[in-house]
Amino acid sequence: MHPALQGLITIIIGVGGCVGYFYFSNQLLDRVLFPATGQNAGRNINRANQIRPWLFLFPALFALGLYLAYPVFATLWLSLTDRDQGGAFVGLANYRQMFGEPKFWEAMHNNMLWLIVVPAASTAVGLLAAQLTDRIKWGNVAKSLIFMPMAISFVGAAVIWKLVYDTRPAGKDQIGVLNAVWLSFDGGFWSIICLQLLPALLLASSPPSWPGSSIWRSSRW
Numbered sequence: 001m002h003p004a005l006q007g008l009i010t011i012i013i014g015v016g017g018c019v020g021y022f023y024f025s026n027q028l029l030d031r032v033l034f035p036a037t038g039q040n041a042g043r044n045i046n047r048a049n050q051i052r053p054w055l056f057l058f059p060a061l062f063a064l065g066l067y068l069a070y071p072v073f074a075t076l077w078l079s080l081t082d083r084d085q086g087g088a089f090v091g092l093a094n095y096r097q098m099f100g101e102p103k104f105w106e107a108m109h110n111n112m113l114w115l116i117v118v119p120a121a122s123t124a125v126g127l128l129a130a131q132l133t134d135r136i137k138w139g140n141v142a143k144s145l146i147f148m149p150m151a152i153s154f155v156g157a158a159v160i161w162k163l164v165y166d167t168r169p170a171g172k173d174q175i176g177v178l179n180a181v182w183l184s185f186d187g188g189f190w191s192i193i194c195l196q197l198l199p200a201l202l203l204a205s206s207p208p209s210w211p212g213s214s215i216w217r218s219s220r221w
Contacts, residue, residue: 018059021059022055022056025055026052026055029048029051029052029055030048033048034047034048034051036048079094079095080092080094082094126147129142129143129146129147130143133146163175163176163177164176164177164178165178
């Protein structure tokens with residue numbers, strides 16, 4: 001199946017399943033379990049309104065329990081077993097072995113330094129930069145230059161750009177976005193129009209955002 005068609009089917013099933021769940025669960029609640037008719041109509045309405053939020057929260061709670069809570073408890077159970085003995089229960093033997101490893105305490109020391117020093121230093125530098133640049137006219141420019149590199153890590157940026165520009169020999173699936181688009185146009189006339197001329201025209205026609213513009217002045221840090 002084509003990946004685009006598979007993604008479309010997944011979206012339709014996912015969205016349709018969510019809509020169907022909320023619709024039919026409300027119908028079951030209002031018409032079967034607590035119908036708003038008869039002598040107990042008021043009490044049924046109150047009970048239905050008390051249960052309805054949990055119906056809306058159930059998919060999220062179920063997903064969190066399946067993907068977060070279950071792995072935690074499964075990991076705790078596996079930590080009490082020995083894989084070399086076929087998953088036999090060994091109690092706290094693994095923890096005693098771990099606590100006896102110098103590398104474990106070295107890792108704990110490094111993690112504690114990272115958790116304590118890095119947030120404190122980042123907060124202190126941020127407050128200092130905000131205080132120093134708050135009274136100058138070009139403070140927004142200074143703040144942009146300071147905090148813009150922190151919006152995305154260098155490792156993440158490197159991986160993203162590698163995936164964008166990565167190329168493979170002809171005949172193989174291209175994982176690089178730009179190279180795949182280029183080959184989809186066969187590197188001919190339309191590739192020059194769509195990938196070179198059109199982006200250049202868009203950049204040339206877009207108005208620059210100078211520090212004195214209304215957009216820049218309306219932004220607050």
